[in-house]
Amino acid sequence: MEKPSIPQGTRDFGPAQVARRQHIFGVIRRTFEQFGYAPIETPTLENLSVLTGKYGDEGDQLLFKVLNSGNFLVKERRGEITPLVTADDLAQGPRAVLPKIAEKGLRYDLTVPFARYVAMNRATLTFPFKRYQMQPVWRADRPQRGRYREFWQCDADVVGTDSLLCEAEIVLMMAQVLNGLGLVDFTIKINHRGVLRNIYQALGSEGKETDLFVAIDKLDKIGRDGVTKELLEKGFSDAAIDTLFELLTVGGGYAKKLQRLLAGFVTAGVEPDSQRPGPQEPTDEADDSADAYYRGLNELAAVRDLLQASGFTQFNRLEFDPTLARGLSYYTGCIFEVKINNVAMGSVSGGGRYDNLTGAFGLPDVSGVGFSFGVDRLYDCLEELELFPAGTGTLTRVLLAQFDAASLAAGLPLLAQLRAAGVPAELYPDAAKLKKQFQYADQKGIPYLLLAGPDERAAGQVKLRDMRAGQEQLLSVAEAVAVLSQAQ
RNA sequence: GUAGAUAUAGCUCAGCUGGUUAGAGCGCCGGAUUGUGAUUCCGGAGGUCGUGGGUUCGAGCCCCAUUAUUUACCCCA
Numbered sequence: 134m135e136k137p138s139i140p141q142g143t144r145d146f147g148p149a150q151v152a153r154r155q156h157i158f159g160v161i162r163r164t165f166e167q168f169g170y171a172p173i174e175t176p177t178l179e180n181l182s183v184l185t186g187k188y189g190d191e192g193d194q195l196l197f198k199v200l201n202s203g204n205f206l207v208k209e210r211r212g213e214i215t216p217l218v219t220a221d222d223l224a225q226g227p228r229a230v231l232p233k234i235a236e237k238g239l240r241y242d243l244t245v246p247f248a249r250y251v252a253m254n255r256a257t258l259t260f261p262f263k264r265y266q267m268q269p270v271w272r273a274d275r276p277q278r279g280r281y282r283e284f285w286q287c288d289a290d291v292v293g294t295d296s297l298l299c300e301a302e303i304v305l306m307m308a309q310v311l312n313g314l315g316l317v318d319f320t321i322k323i324n325h326r327g328v329l330r331n332i333y334q335a336l337g338s339e340g341k342e343t344d345l346f347v348a349i350d351k352l353d354k355i356g357r358d359g360v361t362k363e364l365l366e367k368g369f370s371d372a373a374i375d376t377l378f379e380l381l382t383v384g385g386g387y388a389k390k391l392q393r394l395l396a397g398f399v400t401a402g403v404e405p406d407s408q409r410p411g412p413q414e415p416t417d418e419a420d421d422s423a424d425a426y427y428r429g430l431n432e433l434a435a436v437r438d439l440l441q442a443s444g445f446t447q448f449n450r451l452e453f454d455p456t457l458a459r460g461l462s463y464y465t466g467c468i469f470e471v472k473i474n475n476v477a478m479g480s481v482s483g484g485g486r487y488d489n490l491t492g493a494f495g496l497p498d499v500s501g502v503g504f505s506f507g508v509d510r511l512y513d514c515l516e517e518l519e520l521f522p523a524g525t526g527t528l529t530r531v532l533l534a535q536f537d538a539a540s541l542a543a544g545l546p547l548l549a550q551l552r553a554a555g556v557p558a559e560l561y562p563d564a565a566k567l568k569k570q571f572q573y574a575d576q577k578g579i580p581y582l583l584l585a586g587p588d589e590r591a592a593g594q595v596k597l598r599d600m601r602a603g604q605e606q607l608l609s610v611a612e613a614v615a616v617l618s619q620a621q
Numbered sequence: 622g623u624a625g626a627u628a629u630a631g632c633u634c635a636g637c638u639g640g641u642u643a644g645a646g647c648g649c650c651g652g653a654u655u656g657u658g659a660u661u662c663c664g665g666a667g668g669u670c671g672u673g674g675g676u677u678c679g680a681g682c683c684c685c686a687u688u689a690u691u692u693a694c695c696c697c698a
Contacts, residue, residue: 136671141690191696194622242698270698275622277692286698347696459697480698507698536656571658586656600658 142274142282149526150512154285156522157511158267160313161287164306165265170289173264175246181238187245187493189462195272198235205234239271243288244463244490244503251292251501252494260293267508279478279510290503292491297432299502300467300486301439307471307482307504308447314511315520316481318474319450323436324457325467326485327406327429328394332380332455335401336373345369349381350458376401380455387437387453391430394455398427407431432467463487469504473514481510531581531617532574533560534567540585547585547595547610554618574600581617 139145146154162172178199185193208215222229240246243266251262267287276282289306291299304321311319332349333342344367348360355363357378364374380401383393407428433453440451459468466486473481484504491499515521531551533544544560551558559579561570567584574582584596589607597613598605608616 138689189696195696272697274697275695276690280697284698483698505698510698534656567656568654568658573658575658582657584656588656596656598657603657603659605657 142276152526170263170265197239199237248490252496263291265289285508287506292501322454325429346458352456527577536586
C-alpha cells in the first residue's frame with residue numbers, strides 16, 4: 134500500500150484551521166473594501182513569458198513550470214515525427230530545453246499578474262484603478278519556518294496615479310488589519326528607493342548598487358561587522374563604508390532621521406535629483422541645504438504629513454528605516470515591510486511603488502503602488518502569540534438525534550423549520566446509539582441537542598439539551614425553535 | 622543550490638555501553654449505563670522501528686547508501 138502524502142511545502146487545512154484562516158481573510162477583505170478596492174481574480178496558470186524576467190534570476194529559478202500537454206518531446210503530424218527537443222538543446226542545458234517543453238507556470242505573486250491584467254484591459258478600466266486580490270501563489274523554494282511552497286497573498290494595489298495618498302493609505306490599511314487581528318505589537322518599516330540611491334551616491338557611486346543594498350538590508354541581522362565584511366568582499370573602500378555607517382546610524386524619530394540624512398547628503402555633495410514642487414520662488418542662495426531636494430526624503434516626509442492629517446496615531450509603530458532595501462527589483466519609490474515583534478517570523482507584509490511595471494506588457498508610464506499580506510505568516514504569528522479567538526470551528530447550533538424511522542420522519546420537517554429560522558441544524562444520519570450521537574455533538578462542539586424520541590412524541594414535545602450546561606428541558610416544537618433562534 | 626538535525630503505534634514521544642515477547646501519554650474500539658457527551662472505572666485492538674545493504678552469535682541502537690521531513694544560509698510573504 135502506498136503511503137499517502139502531499140508535496141513538500143504544502144499543507145491540508147482542517148475545519149478548525151479554515152475557520153481561523155477565514156477570520157484573517159475577513160479582516161483583510163473588510164479593510165480593503167473600506168478603502169475602496171475591488172476584488173479581482175486571475176488564473177493560477179500564467180504564460181511563462183509573463184512571469185519570467187520579472188523577479189530576477191533567483192525568482193526565475195523559483196518559478197514552478199508546467200509541462201506542456203500531450204507528448205512534449207516530439208511533434209507528430211501525418212505520421213511524421215519531429216523531435217521538439219534536439220540533442221543540441223540538451224547539450225546547451227536547461228535554459229535551452231525549458232522553453233521547448235514548458236510554456237506555462239504557476240503564479241509567483243499577485244503583482245505581476247495584476248500588471249498583465251491592467252495592460253490587457255486598459256481600455257475598459259477606470260483609472261486610477263484600485264483592486265485587491267486574495268489567491269494562492271507558488272514558489273519552488275526550500276520550505277522552512279514561515280516559508281511554504283504554496284501560500285496565500287492578499288494584495289491591494291492602485292495603478293494610474295502618483296499620489297502619495299496611496300502610500301499613506303497603505304500604512305493605514307496595514308495598521309487597521311494588524312489591529313483588527315489583535316497583532317498590536319508590530320513595526321511598519323518604510324524607506325524609499327530614492328534614499329537608497331542617494332546613499333549610494335553619497336559613497337561616491339563605487340561598486341555595484343545592488344551589492345550595497347543587499348548588504349545593508351542585512352544590517353539588523355548580521356550587524357555592522359557583518360555588513361562591513363560583505364562590502365569589503367564586494368570591493369567597497371573603507372572610506373565609503375565609514376560614510377555609509379555615518380548615514381545609516383542616524384538616530385532619532387522619523388522626522389529627525391529625514392533631516393539628518395538630508396544634511397548628510399548635502400555634506401557628501403549628492404546631486405539633488407528632483408525639482409522642488411510648487412511655485413518656484415527665489416530661494417536664499419546662502420543656504421545650500423534649503424535648495425537641496427531629494428525625491429526620496431521629501432516623499433517620505435509627505436507621506437508622514439498625510440498620515441497625520443488622516444488621523445493616524447500609531448507613529449510609534451511606523452519607522453523610517455534607511456536600511457530597508459527589500460528585494461523585488463521593480464520597486465522605484467516608497468518601500469514597506471511589516472514585522473510582528475516578539476515572534477521569530479519574517480515579514481508578514483510588504484510592498485512599494487513601481488513606476489513602470491506595466492511597461493513590460495506594452496503599457497508604459499503607468500505608476501502603481503501596492504502591498505501584500507502573507508496570510509500564512511499572519512496565521513503562524515497569531516498561533517504563536519495565542520491570539521486566535523476561541524471557537525470550535527463548527528457552525529452547527531443544534532443536532533437532532535435520530536431514534537427510529539418515526540423520529541426520522543418527524544425530524545425532517547423540524548430540521549427544515551430550524552434552518553428556515555436561521556438556525557444551522559443537522560440531523561444525525563443514522564439511528565445510532567444515543568451515546569454515539571452525543572459524542573458526535575460533543576466532539577464537533579455543537580452546543581444543543583434536540584431529542585424527539587417515542588416518549589417526547591407521545592407527549593407532543595421535544596427535549597432540548599444544552600450540551601455545555603448539561604441541562605435539559607421539555608418544550609413544544611415552537612418553543613424549542615424560538616429558544617434556538619434567540620440563543621445565538 | 623550549500624550545511625546540519627530527525628525518521629519507533631493514528632498523534633506526541635521514551636527506549637540504558639548492541640542482549641528475551643519494543644513501551645508511555647493522548648486518541649481509537651468495547652463494556653460499566655439497551656434514552657445521554659465531556660468526567661470516572663474496567664477491558665481491547667493497533668508497530669516487518671522510513672527504505673535497501675553491511676558489521677555482529679545477536680541491530681530500534683553501530684556503519685554505508687537512499688528517500689522523506691525539518692532547521693539555517695542564499696533569497697523571500
